[in-house]
Each structure stands twice: as C-alpha cells, then as structure tokens.
Amino acid sequence: MTPTAGDGPTVAVVGSGASGLAAAFHLHRLGHRVEVIEAGEVPGGRFGIDRLGDKPVMTGGKNIGRRYDLFRAFTEAMGDHPYMPFGINASRVENGRVLTLDSDRRLRSLAHFARMGSPRDMLRLVRLARAIRADRANGYLGSPLFTELAQANDHEPLSKQFGERVTRVLLRPMVIRNNGAEPDEVYLGTFGTNLAMLLDTYEQLDHGIEPVLAAFAERVPVRLNTTAVAPVVRDGDVVGLRLSERGGPVQTREYAAVVLATTAHAAADILRGEFPALAKRLAEPTYFPSTVVLVEYDRPFFRTDVRALAMDDGPCTNAGSYGMDERHIVRYTFSGRQGRARELTDDLVAAWVDDAERRVSGHLGLTPGRRVRSVVRHWPAAYCGYTPFHGEFLAGVHQLVGDVPSLALAGDYLRGVSIEGCFRAGHEAGARIAARLAEGRP
Ligand SMILES: Cc1cc2nc3c(=O)[nH]c(=O)nc-3n(C[C@H](O)[C@H](O)[C@H](O)COP(=O)(O)OP(=O)(O)OC[C@H]3O[C@@H](n4cnc5c(N)ncnc54)[C@H](O)[C@@H]3O)c2cc1C
Structure with missing residues (x-):
C-alpha cells in the first residue's frame, strides 16, 4: 500500500463498493489524502468478489453499460482492463413461445412486447424512454421530470399505472432485476432508472473487478475488517470517526471530512446517535x-x-x-x-x-x-427499492446533510442502484467534500 496523494489531512470514505470507490477516486485525483474504511474482509461490496473453485467470480453487479462513463473512466485510470460484450439477454416463456428481450436488439424485442400492452401503455413507455434518451439525467434518481411524475402518480405503486399484462410481462422483469422488487413495491417516480437500464448495451470486464480493485488499493489505502461505528462531532460538524477493527474496542480517528458510501440503512445506523433526524430519513428507503x-x-x-x-x-x-x-x-x-x-x-x-x-x-x-x-x-x-415521492425524500436528505459541512453521503438511494448510478453519487459526494476542503485552504 503506497501513501495516497497530497499532504493535507485525510478524508475517510466509509465503504469500498461502487459508491465509495467513486468518491475516493475523485478525491484522490484532485490531490486529497483519502482512506477507505471497509467492514468486510474483501473490498468491492455488492460487486461480490468470490471464488468458484479457483476461479475468481462476482456474485453481485457485473454488467457494465456502454453509457457507464464514470465507471469506465475509473477502470481506464486503473490500467488495462478490457471489456467483452455481454448484452442483457433474458427470455421468457409466454404461451409456449420463447420471447427474448435483448438489449442488443432493443427494437425487435420491444416490438415483441409492444403487442402485449394497450396502445396507451406503450405510448406512455415510449414517451418516457424518449425523455431518457433526450436527457440522460432522467435515467437517474432526482430528475425534475420524474420528481414531477411522482407528484401526480406515486400515491399508487407502479402496478397500478399500467395494464396487468404489460406489468407482468415487461415491467416485472425490469423491477425484479434492478430492485429485487415486485411492481406493487416500486413507484413511477423512480421508474426512469429501470428504463435507462433497458436503453443501454452491456459488457463485462474480461477479468472481473478484482484486478481493478487491486490497482485501486495501490493508490488509495483500504482498511479492511474495520467498521465505522459513529461520527466524531465537534460544534455540529464531523471531525472524525469511531472505528472498530475486527469487532475490537472502538477507537477514535480524526479526519478532515467523512463520506458515508453505504446503503441508506447502514448510514442511518452510523448517524443515529449524533444526527437522529437525518438517520430517521435514511431509514425510509426500502x-x-x-x-x-x-x-x-x-x-x-x-x-x-x-x-x-x-x-x-x-x-x-x-x-x-x-x-x-x-x-x-x-x-x-x-x-x-x-x-x-x-x-x-x-x-x-x-x-x-x-x-x-x-x-x-x-x-x-x-x-x-x-x-x-x-x-x-x-x-x-x-x-x-427507493421510496414513493423519492425526489422529495432526496431534497429532505440534502437539506439535512447541508447543515453538516464535512459530511457527504453516497449510495444506491441517491442516483439509482446501477453501478453507474452509484458512481454518480460517489463522484458528487467527492466533489462536495473537495469544495468544502477548498474553502478551508488559505
Ligand atoms: C446480485 C446483484 C446483481 C447486480 N447486478 C448489477 C449489474 O449487473 N449492473 C449494475 O449496474 N448494477 C448491478 N447491481 C447493483 C449494483 O451492483 C449495486 O447497487 C452497487 O454495487 C452498490 O454499490 P454501493 O457502493 O452503493 O454499495 P455496496 O457495494 O453495498 O458498498 C457498501 C460497502 O460499505 C460497507 N459498509 C457498510 N457499513 C459499513 C460500516 N459501518 N463501516 C465500514 N464499512 C461499511 C459494506 O461492507 C460494503 O462493502 C447488482 C446488485 C446485486 C446485489
């Protein structure tokens, strides 16, 4: 492990999944000292690095869209990590016929499925898809368009927004794949993230994420088996973390700033004692x-x-x-x-x-x-699976975090669960902390 860039005080990034990697990478590139704190024995979180016999495998996220710009910039900066094609290809059996929804043959696939929905449903889906094509921000959480759609529609779940057949045949596989949720457990206000996944074309890293993580750990120290228990707070701002290594006694470490790059619930657990209102909000997403x-x-x-x-x-x-x-x-x-x-x-x-x-x-x-x-x-x-009226949830979280200058949040609940969504959230958290540290410089 070589020392990280810069000679100023260190920023802690809690979590070594996609969100934490993005935050740490951005801060490191801007010349800040960064340390990643990871509770697990291995880095990567929900990339799920594992072994099948001797073969390194991933049990979590591994499909990388061609439009995953931030993630791809990261792997490129970590060395030569080639990709191979792997379209999202999922067939289903309908009335004895195998129908294939293939991200490489979107139009033909969608035409298959179009026959299953009412013209109203299909028109609505096409309009939403066009809005995402026109502005990629609509494929991430918190866009003005989907926040507005939520206001009119999120009183009822997604299953009530479309006909039964299109919900079962087209929407369910999408929300199951992205959110592990049934259509009656998610809402139209977050559906842009699902449609965006369908509009991309997928590849996989030839050798998985492990070599990328190894290259990253040569640049930024990653403390494994270390759990962040609570922030250290002085005058209302975060100045450090209370850490426990391998379940041992809690020790205090000072940091210039802290990024919590975990699930919303894990961030809520860390913040509950010092910032109960923020923790309460972070417990909301499913x-x-x-x-x-x-x-x-x-x-x-x-x-x-x-x-x-x-x-x-x-x-x-x-x-x-x-x-x-x-x-x-x-x-x-x-x-x-x-x-x-x-x-x-x-x-x-x-x-x-x-x-x-x-x-x-x-x-x-x-x-x-x-x-x-x-x-x-x-x-x-x-x-x-997010929350109904998710745009309002996000506004509430940003307002509360805004009161704590040296704290930033990253994670799947901020921009969406896709690896690129997590990278966006991490990048934004890194940028917030970088701006904060720049203010403090003479
Ligand atoms: C089975 C599966 C398949 C998927 N497939 C795809 C796919 O093909 N393509 C795609 O784009 N997305 C996919 N996803 C989604 C994507 O992989 C995840 O949303 C993303 O990896 C989450 O990253 P994260 O950094 O936000 O969270 P995590 O990866 O969960 O990282 C958070 C890290 O924080 C650590 N942590 C938590 N609490 C603490 C604490 N108190 N102290 C220290 N460390 C802590 C955790 O151990 C964890 O390592 C998939 C997800 C799953 C589960």
Whole structure:
C-alpha cells in the first residue's frame, strides 16, 4: 500500500463498493489524502468478489453499460482492463413461445412486447424512454421530470399505472432485476432508472473487478475488517470517526471530512446517535434481499441465442450463463416475493436450485450436465427499492446533510442502484467534500 496523494489531512470514505470507490477516486485525483474504511474482509461490496473453485467470480453487479462513463473512466485510470460484450439477454416463456428481450436488439424485442400492452401503455413507455434518451439525467434518481411524475402518480405503486399484462410481462422483469422488487413495491417516480437500464448495451470486464480493485488499493489505502461505528462531532460538524477493527474496542480517528458510501440503512445506523433526524430519513428507503447461486456444470447449459431465462412462477427470477463463453456456469438469482425466505437454510437453497434447474430445462428443452461445484451468496439488502415521492425524500436528505459541512453521503438511494448510478453519487459526494476542503485552504 503506497501513501495516497497530497499532504493535507485525510478524508475517510466509509465503504469500498461502487459508491465509495467513486468518491475516493475523485478525491484522490484532485490531490486529497483519502482512506477507505471497509467492514468486510474483501473490498468491492455488492460487486461480490468470490471464488468458484479457483476461479475468481462476482456474485453481485457485473454488467457494465456502454453509457457507464464514470465507471469506465475509473477502470481506464486503473490500467488495462478490457471489456467483452455481454448484452442483457433474458427470455421468457409466454404461451409456449420463447420471447427474448435483448438489449442488443432493443427494437425487435420491444416490438415483441409492444403487442402485449394497450396502445396507451406503450405510448406512455415510449414517451418516457424518449425523455431518457433526450436527457440522460432522467435515467437517474432526482430528475425534475420524474420528481414531477411522482407528484401526480406515486400515491399508487407502479402496478397500478399500467395494464396487468404489460406489468407482468415487461415491467416485472425490469423491477425484479434492478430492485429485487415486485411492481406493487416500486413507484413511477423512480421508474426512469429501470428504463435507462433497458436503453443501454452491456459488457463485462474480461477479468472481473478484482484486478481493478487491486490497482485501486495501490493508490488509495483500504482498511479492511474495520467498521465505522459513529461520527466524531465537534460544534455540529464531523471531525472524525469511531472505528472498530475486527469487532475490537472502538477507537477514535480524526479526519478532515467523512463520506458515508453505504446503503441508506447502514448510514442511518452510523448517524443515529449524533444526527437522529437525518438517520430517521435514511431509514425510509426500502431494500430487498436476493440470493445468488453460481453452479458450474461439466458442459454448457444455455444456448448462445438464449442466454438467460426470466421466470415469474417461483423463487428463481432469473437463470443465465455467467458469461458469453461461460455457458457451463449458470447464475441463478432468487428474488422477488417468492425468493424471500424468513429463514434461509442450505436445504432451502438446494431445493430452490433443483426447482430452478428443472424449470429452465423444461421451458427451454435443455438438459443440464453434472454439477461440479457451486457458490452461494445471500444479500440481505441486495437492491434499493427507493421510496414513493423519492425526489422529495432526496431534497429532505440534502437539506439535512447541508447543515453538516464535512459530511457527504453516497449510495444506491441517491442516483439509482446501477453501478453507474452509484458512481454518480460517489463522484458528487467527492466533489462536495473537495469544495468544502477548498474553502478551508488559505
Ligand atoms: C446480485 C446483484 C446483481 C447486480 N447486478 C448489477 C449489474 O449487473 N449492473 C449494475 O449496474 N448494477 C448491478 N447491481 C447493483 C449494483 O451492483 C449495486 O447497487 C452497487 O454495487 C452498490 O454499490 P454501493 O457502493 O452503493 O454499495 P455496496 O457495494 O453495498 O458498498 C457498501 C460497502 O460499505 C460497507 N459498509 C457498510 N457499513 C459499513 C460500516 N459501518 N463501516 C465500514 N464499512 C461499511 C459494506 O461492507 C460494503 O462493502 C447488482 C446488485 C446485486 C446485489
């Protein structure tokens, strides 16, 4: 670990996921000393770095849109980290026909689905998609357009905004994939983030995120196994953190400023004692769980033209190839209402995988090979489902944080759950702290 840039006081960034990386990267590039504090044993948060046998794998976010500008600028600055194509390709079975929603063939895919909705529904969706194309800010949380739409519509959930069929066939797979939520658990005011995902084209890092994180850790120190318990506050401003390493005694460290780059709920836990009003607001967004199982087979499972199957009749909402050329590894995602277990046991997960494998084989007429090995990852707070009237929620949070000059927030609840949304939030938090530190300079 080499010392970070600059010789001034250090800024702490709590969380080494996409949001924290973006905040730390921005501050580091501007010449500030930064230290990343991470409770986990490994960095990366919901990128989910893990192992399947000896193979480094990711059990979390790995699809990178061509429009993920901030994330791509980050990986480029970290060295040579090539991408390979991986369109979001999810088929579903409707009346015995396999329909494929493919981000690389959007128009043809949408035309398939268009026949399922009423003209009013489809026109509305096209209008929203056009608004996002015209101004990419509409694909992130907090845009004026979607804040206004929320005022008129967020008294009722998304499921009440569109017809039953288009909700089931088109909207549900989108909100399940992005939010782990059912259409009656999310709102039109945040739907721009979902549509934006559909309008992008996806790739994956050839070697996953691990080499990028290693290159980052050479530039900015990352303290693993260290939990931020509470801020240290003086005269109403944050001047440090109370930290516990490996569950040991709490120690105080002074920092020039602090960025909390965690889920809204984790930030609420850290802030509750010192900033109860802010913590109360941060407890508002909903989070939904997900369980991801990667199973390696002794031969390819999926075909090249059908690489994933979205399902709405069980706990498994999506099963798909791990990569274009890794069709022998299947990633099963268990989410949505039926994929939430009160008590998740090994037996239950095994039964879920058996059931999912049977369904995929049955639907697509594929025969699975022999299972070689698997890895299971449960995310209790996998995806943020936001709040109704989310623009107002954000305004409230920004107002309260505005009263604490040396504190900034980043996370999936500010700009959206996509990796690029988190990067935007992190970048903005870094910019806020940089501006604050510039004020203090002679
Ligand atoms: C299964 C899954 C698949 C996904 N797929 C995609 C995809 O393909 N493409 C896409 O764009 N998005 C995807 N996403 C969404 C995206 O990956 C996440 O929204 C994003 O990675 C979240 O980043 P974050 O930094 O905000 O939060 P996190 O990654 O959760 O990072 C927060 C970090 O803070 C740490 N932390 C929390 N509390 C403390 C504390 N008190 N002290 C110290 N550290 C603390 C945590 O350990 C964690 O590492 C997916 C998400 C999941 C769960």
